[in-house]
Amino acid sequence: xxxxxxxxxxxxxxxxxxxxxxxxxxxxxxxxxxxxxxxxxxxxxxxxxxxxxxxxxxxxxxxxxxxxxxxxxxxxxxxxxxxxxxxxxxxxxxxxxxxxxxxxxxxxxxxxxxxxxxxxxxxxxxxxxxxxxxxxxxxxxxxxxxxxxxxxxxxxxxxxxxxxxxxxxxxxxxxxxxxxxxxxxxxxxxxxxxxxxxxxxxxxxxxxxxxxxxxxxxxxxxxxxxxxxxxxxxxxxxxxxxxxxxxxxxxxxxxxxxxxxxxxxxxxxxxxxxxx
Numbered sequence: 410x411x412x413x414x415x416x417x418x419x420x421x422x423x424x425x426x427x428x429x430x431x432x433x434x435x436x437x438x439x440x441x442x443x444x445x446x447x448x449x450x451x452x453x454x455x456x457x458x459x460x461x462x463x464x465x466x467x468x469x470x471x472x473x474x475x476x477x478x479x480x481x482x483x484x485x486x487x488x489x490x491x492x493x494x495x496x497x498x499x500x501x502x503x504x505x506x507x508x509x510x511x512x513x514x515x516x517x518x519x520x521x522x523x524x525x526x527x528x529x530x531x532x533x534x535x536x537x538x539x540x541x542x543x544x545x546x547x548x549x550x551x552x553x554x555x556x557x558x559x560x561x562x563x564x565x566x567x568x569x570x571x572x573x574x575x576x577x578x579x580x581x582x583x584x585x586x587x588x589x590x591x592x593x594x595x596x597x598x599x600x601x602x603x604x605x606x607x608x609x610x611x612x613x614x615x616x617x618x619x620x621x622x623x624x625x626x627x628x629x630x631x632x633x634x635x636x637x638x639x640x641x642x643x644x645x646x647x648x649x650x651x652x653x654x655x656x657x658x659x660x661x662x663x664x665x666x667x668x669x670x671x672x673x674x675x676x677x678x679x680x681x682x683x684x685x
Contacts, residue, residue, distance in 0.1 A: 494632035515624035527656035530563035531640025561641025581632035618647025
């Protein structure tokens with residue numbers, strides 16, 4: 410029996426419309442899943458989807474509240490995360506100035522709220538006098554409390570409150586290929602990826618070492634500091650950075666020793682896994 414669409418009643422038209430919509434939604438879902446599976450890895454790596462839920466309460470005349478939940482998909486690109494990370498950390502980076510000549514020495518970051526500043530030991534002279542430029546009219550005096558170590562990190566202690574917020578170190582282990590950003594001085598940045606997390610104890614990146622200022626911090630897309638440029642790290646590789654944990658280890662020897670052991674275990678596991 411052949412059905413004549415022109416002679417369908419209202420109920421049949423509604424049922425036919427629902428059937429067509431159902432088939433169309435299934436076909437759309439199949440096509441979407443197929444496209445996602447065939448998408449390049451670079452696309453899936455830099456795009457993250459976040460589902461937001463909006464809850465509304467509708468009160469009819471009978472005062473019986475009905476809760477309606479609506480979902481909305483928001484696409485967050487890696488470029489947006491990087492821009493937010495830069496904006497968050499830029500005010501936390503200070504310049505170290507030679508108090509005698511007034512010349513720039515290196516960049517630095519405060520690692521706690523006690524005025525402890527981490528920078529590149531190779532850029533400092535243990536007999537020198539230094540001040541911290543935080544954008545005020547006068548420099549904040551600082552003295553060297555630690556210099557050297559296996560990672561070439563130096564610590565300075567300020568004599569007064571700088572008003573600069575300390576950095577937030579990353580508590581998550583780095584992964585090869587992860588996007589990283591380094592500050593090069595003068596408000597500029599340079600970007601690359603993690604290329605080596607091996608036995609050297611340093612963070613190897615694709616960032617050009619010629620663009621990086623001494624003491625420049627290295628951050629991830631979450632805005633957390635993972636490393637700092639030192640002379641010792643640059644001697645290993647032009648784009649290498651010392652882990653920021655080295656600065657905390659120097660400031661807190663007991664806690665730092667335990668953290669270093671955990672970090673070495675994590676690094677060894679990561680290296681072993683990346684070579685398989």
